[in-house]
Amino acid sequence: MLKVGEFIDYYNLVGFMSKRINRNNFVNYITGYSFVIPPLIFVVLFIMVPVFKSFYLSFTSWRGLGEPSFTGLRNYINLFTKDPAFYIALKNSLLFQFGATAGTILVGLILALLIDLKIRFWRFYRFVFFLPVVLSTIAIGFMWQKVFDPYGLLNTILEALTLDRFAIIWLGQSQWLAMGIIVFVTIWQYSGFPMLFFLAGLQNIDPEIYEAARIDGASTIKRIIHVSIPLLKNVFSVIIVLQLIFSFKVFGIVWVMTQGGPANLTEVLGTHLYKVAFTGQSFGYGSVIAVLIFIVSMIYAYLYTRISGYKNTLK
Amino acid sequence: MQLNTHRKRPFGSIFGRSLIQIFMISWTLMLLLPIFWLLYSSFKTSSAIRANTFAFPKVIAWENYDFSSLSDVGLTIGIYYRNSIIISVVSLFILIFISLIASYSIAKLKFPGKNVIMIIFIALLGIPVHAILIPLYYQMLSYGLLDKYLGVILPYIALFSPFTILLLQAYFREFPNELIDAAKIDGCGNLRTFFSIVLPISKGAVSSVLIINFINIWNEFLFALVVMTNNNAKTLPVGLMGFKGTYAIEWGPLFATLVITIIPTIIIYFIFHRNIIQGITTGAIKG
Numbered sequence: 001m002l003k004v005g006e007f008i009d010y011y012n013l014v015g016f017m018s019k020r021i022n023r024n025n026f027v028n029y030i031t032g033y034s035f036v037i038p039p040l041i042f043v044v045l046f047i048m049v050p051v052f053k054s055f056y057l058s059f060t061s062w063r064g065l066g067e068p069s070f071t072g073l074r075n076y077i078n079l080f081t082k083d084p085a086f087y088i089a090l091k092n093s094l095l096f097q098f099g100a101t102a103g104t105i106l107v108g109l110i111l112a113l114l115i116d117l118k119i120r121f122w123r124f125y126r127f128v129f130f131l132p133v134v135l136s137t138i139a140i141g142f143m144w145q146k147v148f149d150p151y152g153l154l155n156t157i158l159e160a161l162t163l164d165r166f167a168i169i170w171l172g173q174s175q176w177l178a179m180g181i182i183v184f185v186t187i188w189q190y191s192g193f194p195m196l197f198f199l200a201g202l203q204n205i206d207p208e209i210y211e212a213a214r215i216d217g218a219s220t221i222k223r224i225i226h227v228s229i230p231l232l233k234n235v236f237s238v239i240i241v242l243q244l245i246f247s248f249k250v251f252g253i254v255w256v257m258t259q260g261g262p263a264n265l266t267e268v269l270g271t272h273l274y275k276v277a278f279t280g281q282s283f284g285y286g287s288v289i290a291v292l293i294f295i296v297s298m299i300y301a302y303l304y305t306r307i308s309g310y311k312n313t314l315k
Numbered sequence: 316m317q318l319n320t321h322r323k324r325p326f327g328s329i330f331g332r333s334l335i336q337i338f339m340i341s342w343t344l345m346l347l348l349p350i351f352w353l354l355y356s357s358f359k360t361s362s363a364i365r366a367n368t369f370a371f372p373k374v375i376a377w378e379n380y381d382f383s384s385l386s387d388v389g390l391t392i393g394i395y396y397r398n399s400i401i402i403s404v405v406s407l408f409i410l411i412f413i414s415l416i417a418s419y420s421i422a423k424l425k426f427p428g429k430n431v432i433m434i435i436f437i438a439l440l441g442i443p444v445h446a447i448l449i450p451l452y453y454q455m456l457s458y459g460l461l462d463k464y465l466g467v468i469l470p471y472i473a474l475f476s477p478f479t480i481l482l483l484q485a486y487f488r489e490f491p492n493e494l495i496d497a498a499k500i501d502g503c504g505n506l507r508t509f510f511s512i513v514l515p516i517s518k519g520a521v522s523s524v525l526i527i528n529f530i531n532i533w534n535e536f537l538f539a540l541v542v543m544t545n546n547n548a549k550t551l552p553v554g555l556m557g558f559k560g561t562y563a564i565e566w567g568p569l570f571a572t573l574v575i576t577i578i579p580t581i582i583i584y585f586i587f588h589r590n591i592i593q594g595i596t597t598g599a600i601k602g
């Protein structure tokens with residue numbers, strides 16, 4: 001919000017005569033508003049209205065035709081008491097979330113610390129390590145699905161090495177193995193993302209601190225553990241929340257690699273919602289899952305704004 | 316992005332450095348080999364892939380890239396490609412245009428309530444598509460926009476504008492006020508100041524958001540999956556799912572389609588990786 005003092009400073013700086021303040025004020029307001037209104041209309045129509053509608057639909061039964069009919073809390077009760085697939089999906093979503101968040105951040109941190117040592121070809125490494133991030137998750141998922149296919153690359157290699165007994169149906173055997181592979185593919189594709197954050201954080205560390213550590217006789221490894229990593233504290237909190245948000249939305253990679261199967265074993269919240277709503281035509285019931293995802297995401301978004309200091313920039 | 320060049324002293328012993336190089340080369344191979352395998356396998360016939368998934372192609376099977384043969388089984392790759400390009404270009408154009416002006420206004424113009432508007436954009440940043448998928452589908456159904464380009468273009472603009480605006484306003488905030496004020500004294504209005512003074516200097520930031528958004532829109536899957544169900548309306552990632560069905564056995568054409576799906580973003584990354592890397596880090600750290 002503007003203060004009177006700010007107004008006067010602003011207009012003295014620009015050199016306008018004081019009697020023009022009010023008119024200019026008005027013009028500024030109008031242009032200000034008209035510039036922000038177009039994107040606001042878009043987010044109101046296509047994000048905010050749908051979010052409220054999600055809440056509404058979650059209390060109704062709607063099969064895609066006609067008008068939704070109000071059913072109260074029935075969808076919520078059904079979800080929590082009569083839907084074993086929901087609990088599998090919830091468990092897998094959390095499993096994926098923590099596996100992918102921890103994995104990408106750990107690998108990303110190691111890569112960033114090593115690149116920051118200014119080893120030979122570090123620019124090339126940074127270039128390659130981020131490359132998979134820009135590729136379509138669906139295409140990458142298809143590629144890896146063919147690697148882990150019963151007749152795919154991995155089993156061919158294992159057979160060539162006469163390790164046939166390790167050649168198994170990778171994605172169709174157990175819940176843990178399939179989810180583990182999906183987490184692995186995500187780490188493979190996305191660890192370049194936290195790497196960039198850590199590199200930016202490392203770049204912001206004052207070189208004099210390193211110099212002091214060197215004079216004190218600290219080895220490179222000690223310096224990393226006792227100086228670099230503690231100073232990356234802020235980057236850690238931002239990237240952890242960001243990765244939690246990203247991985248909670250998981251859909252594409254699961255959809256392309258297993259479609260939630262075999263027999264719901266790799267179902268996540270996203271695929272469960274899609275199947276319930278768009279395959280099973282139970283849009284009201286699906287909206288309950290949407291509301292749950294929304295509430296959790298808002299908690300993360302709130303954490304993110306607190307941590308990343310967006311509030312401080314709003315001055 | 317520059318890294319700290321102050322520390323010229325290389326890490327420890329030759330042994331230590333070789334160890335790090337071995338690790339870095341291993342991860343590089345880990346990332347590049349599967350992509351390389353995909354690339355050369357796309358030139359093998361499906362039967363050659365079945366015979367040995369690992370071997371290099373003996374005869375180059377260009378026919379994998381002749382996608383017209385796939386239309387017999389209902390996979391119209393050319394149409395998916397066209398749809399992806401049209402949707403990406405149109406959404407990008409509108410998205411960037413309205414985001415630029417709004418970000419400039421938030422960063423440099425004074426009007427009451429702009430903090431509230433900013434908080435709205437920040438809050439929307441974390442909303443997952445899942446949470447709005449069903450009502451958006453319902454909305455598109457009632458507007459008659461299912462299977463229409465606008466049916467995904469309009470939500471894409473809404474979905475990607477909060478991130479774009481946050482990034483751009485962070486950049487404009489640091490734009491020198493003196494230049495803007497000078498233009499105003501010369502009698503330029505806000506729009507003219509923006510287009511003739513601010514925008515030409517901001518090419519770097521604009522190309523960053525252009526490229527990052529292009530990649531995001533090109534790869535978007537879930538919403539396109541829901542809205543574009545008619546075969547003639549599908550985008551590339553959605554169309555790819557067609558290989559899951561009866562045609563699952565033909566790996567050659569599948570690999571060729573995967574290659575042409577990832578090639579545009581790879582090329583863009585080759586040319587603009589500096590902009591991408593810079594855009595992502597400023598967007599998230601500086602806010």
